[in-house]
Amino acid sequence: MRGPNVNQNLTRLTITSMAAALLVFGSVGPVAGTTPGEASLVKDISTSGDGSGSSFPSALTDASGTLFFSAKGPGGRELYSTDGTEAGTIRLSIRPGAKGSSPADLTALGARVFFSAHDGASGRELWTSDGTPGGTMRVKDIRPGAKGSNPLGLATMGNKLYFSANNGQFGRELWVSDGTAQGTRMVRDIKQGAKGSDPQELVAVGSKLFFTALGSRALWVSDGSSAGTTAFPNSSGMFDNRQLTRAGNQLFFVGTHAPDSHMPMTSLRVIRPGATRSVKLLEVSSENCPNPSYCDERLDLVPVGSMLFVTGPTRRLWRTDGTSAGTVKLMKLNDCGSKAGRYPECSYAGAYTDVAGRLFFVLPQYVYSAEHEAYRPDSDQVWTSDGTVAGTRVVKVFDQPSTGGWNAPGGAVALDGAYYFTGYDADSGFELWRSDGTTAGTILACDINLFGFDNGWALPHHMAAAGSSLYMSADDGVHGFELWRYQP
Secondary structure: OOOOOHHHHHHHHHHHHHHHHHHHOOOOOOOOOOOOOEEEEEEOOOOOOOOOOOOOOEEEEEEOOEEEEEEEEOOEEEEEEEOOOOOOOEEEOOOOOOOEOOOEEEEEEOOEEEEEEEOOOOOEEEEEEOOOOOOOEEEEOOOOOOOEOOOEEEEEEOOEEEEEEEOOOOOEEEEEEOOOOOOOEEEEOOOOOOOEOOOEEEEEEOOEEEEEEOOOOEEEEEOOOOOOEEEOOOOOOEEEEEEEEEEOOEEEEEEEEOOOOOOOEEEEEEEOOOOOOOEEEEEOOOOOOOOHHHOOOOOEEEEEOOEEEEEOOOOEEEEEOOOOOOOEEEEEOOOOOOOOOEOOOOOOOEEEEEEOOEEEEEEOOOEEEOOOOOEEOOOOEEEEEOOOOOOEEEEEEOOOOOOOHHHOOOOEEEEOOEEEEEEEEOOOEEEEEEEOOOOOOOEEEEOOOOOOHHHOOOOOEEEEEEOOEEEEEEEOOOOOEEEEEEEO
């Protein structure tokens, strides 16, 4: 991403200051979005009004139409809930004073959200909220004292919440909660002793919870009971399992296998319903990675309905339905540095989003000259795929070099069958764009920041859909990064 030079920065600051002054005197009203909707500032949580006191909303989470998020306001970073109006945006204070509770791992279960937070006295523990101050409470003091149990990896299965925690006696192990102190317990002491088994990557598939544990990152499965929590059958020889991902009723993951004395092999694998072993679908090999020295063997696994799309060091786009016959290479994303005069690093796609059963993503085409270390402004592209070669196509090519949102946290979201993402053009800067999967239907959704370089950079990110609205963190050039609401 390229930024403005110093003079352009100064110009933007000057224009922003002028804009703030105009707002004070009522000469500038709320920013209205272009067709097909409008965006409005939900609330200026930082309250500074000069763009220097952003609240930086993050972890936007929908719980049955109520949006929960974390933001930094007077009193530090705390949990907030909103119905999309200023009056209905509530600070759910947990930690008195200026530091805030720093809520993390927000996870919706029905109309409630669960998260970890630090109240300043009991350490980081498990909390829950229904969006009201009275309904925001600690679930259980799992580890009494100032250290806290530090819950991690929150995941839901049925009407229960699963997570890892350290109670100070058994080390970090798997826990379950029904939202009450009495119903919060350790599932099993997998590794006896003070260190624990360190469960990670908790993913529910139907009535089974999969996770990795122990130093080898072995694959485990649980039905929520101690007796039903076991190492996954026939997983001998598999280690360093990671990127556990559910697509439909199947579990996909990347695992390493060392058969006999042969060199370890890393592959994409699947566990089908009722299976007692995983099946290899795709190897991470030199065929898929033209320059192995630049491959870290990490894949991007993107569930779209019951399909899984796969990219990563392969720099190819694959689709799989969990069968060998249904694992198909759809396209070559880019040359991955194979052309003369270019660095060997690959350009990574991003902003992957499931939009009504279709995959949308942004493919950045910027590269650097290996000889001159100069920026080469190749055009970025928005793509879509229905899982077939014929149905994998470019939607729009941007004339400018960066669509920006492809690597931003929460840089894209689906709403009402449309793809929303952070896009860039010279007239509007970095703003919210909308696509229906056609070139003509890929348009600027709203121009939030009208001031400064490239007509302002709103840089919307941390997007989430709640109800019929899209929420995001954005900068209008006056209030700094605050929570915005877009209504189609």
